[in-house]
Amino acid sequence: MAEEAEVAEYPMNVRLSGRRCLVIGGGAVAERKIAALLAAGARVTVIAPGCGPGIAAWAAAGRIELLRRTYQPGDVTESGALLVFAASGDAEANRRAAEEAERAGKLCNCADDPAAGSFSLPASVRRGGLLIAVSTGGASPSAARAIAADIAGCYGEEYAAYVAFLSELRERVLRELPDREQRTRLLKEAAADEATALAAIREGAFEAYRQTALERLARPAGRAGD
Numbered sequence: 767m768a769e770e771a772e773v774a775e776y777p778m779n780v781r782l783s784g785r786r787c788l789v790i791g792g793g794a795v796a797e798r799k800i801a802a803l804l805a806a807g808a809r810v811t812v813i814a815p816g817c818g819p820g821i822a823a824w825a826a827a828g829r830i831e832l833l834r835r836t837y838q839p840g841d842v843t844e845s846g847a848l849l850v851f852a853a854s855g856d857a858e859a860n861r862r863a864a865e866e867a868e869r870a871g872k873l874c875n876c877a878d879d880p881a882a883g884s885f886s887l888p889a890s891v892r893r894g895g896l897l898i899a900v901s902t903g904g905a906s907p908s909a910a911r912a913i914a915a916d917i918a919g920c921y922g923e924e925y926a927a928y929v930a931f932l933s934e935l936r937e938r939v940l941r942e943l944p945d946r947e948q949r950t951r952l953l954k955e956a957a958a959d960e961a962t963a964l965a966a967i968r969e970g971a972f973e974a975y976r977q978t979a980l981e982r983l984a985r986p987a988g989r990a991g992d
Contacts, residue, residue, distance in 0.1 A: 775886065775903055780849075783807030788847035790837045790863050791854035792817030795877050799851045799887075804829060811845060813837055814854065842866040842874075849885075853877040880904035889914035894926025895933055924967040931963065931976055932956060938983055952983060 787803050789796050792814025800821060803810050810830040812821060817832065825832035837859045842850050843866060850867045852860035857878055864882045867874035876883035881904065888899035889910040898921065900914045935956050943949045956963075956979065966975035 775901065777899065777901075779897065781806075782848070784809060785849075786811065786845065786847045787849045787851070788813070788842065788845040789851045789853060790814070790841070790859065791852070791877070792821050793853070793855055794818065796851070796853040797821055799853055799875075799877075800824065800830065808849075811847070813841055837863055839866065842872060843870045847872060850874040851877070852883065891918045891921060893921055893923060893929065895929040896921065896925045924964050927967050927972060928960070928963050931972075931979075935979060935983070938980070942983065955982075 782803065783806065785808055787808045787810050789800055789803070789810060789812045792812065796812070796814065797818055797820050800810055800812065804824070811833065812825070812830050813833045813835065814821070815834060815836050817825075817834075821830070821832065824830045836856075837854065839862070842863055850863065850872050852863040852867075852874060854860055860876050860878055861882055864874045864876045864879075864884075868884065873885050874883040875885055875887060880886050886901060886904050888901035889907070890900070891898040891914050898914070898917055900910045900917065902910045936953060939949045939952055943952070959979075963972070963975060966972045
């Protein structure tokens with residue numbers, strides 16, 4: 767077990783839009799996980815004999831499938847879920863669900879025993895398309911949340927507009943410039959100009975900055991007539 771604890775976790779972002787996820791549990795912990803899954807566009811099935819008003823409201827609105835019963839062997843295997851969340855108040859049920867997920871080759875997050883599952887959930891800061899994740903490898907979720915809170919103070923809401931601009935610029939560069947060197951140069955220039963862009967957003971002058979940047983795209987260095 768000591769050797770397993772030393773193996774580094776692999777960081778990645780997962781696109782869950784339209785993908786099935788299974789949540790076992792109907793309490794506050796399960797509700798937080800369901801909310802995040804719905805925000806990511808996942809198709810969520812919940813198994814719980816009882817649930818809070820938030821989960822009940824999602825079920826009534828047809829946003830989730832709610833099976834009002836306890837976990838049963840086979841639920842994980844037959845769920846078709848990409849990700850499984852064992853988040854009930856029953857530690858034994860969570861353990862059995864995690865074991866079934868392991869046998870079925872499914873990724874499982876075990877809320878009350880991270881070591882029993884195959885993945886953990888980091889604390890995070892989101893600003894539009896910018897996502898910053900903080901993990902202590904399960905050592906201290908409280909410390910991870912505190913560090914994320916510190917980071918949040920350094921990255922304000924202006925980063926949402928900034929990242930949206932970078933996404934727009936990248937899409938246009940890839941679509942309109944066939945020359946790879948020109949594409950690379952323009953994208954690097956945009957990233958290097960972060961301070962100017964953020965200042966323009968804070969001062970309410972970002973649209974003028976954006977238009978200037980897009981005009982540079984229309985007349986990149988090296989084109990005839992420059």
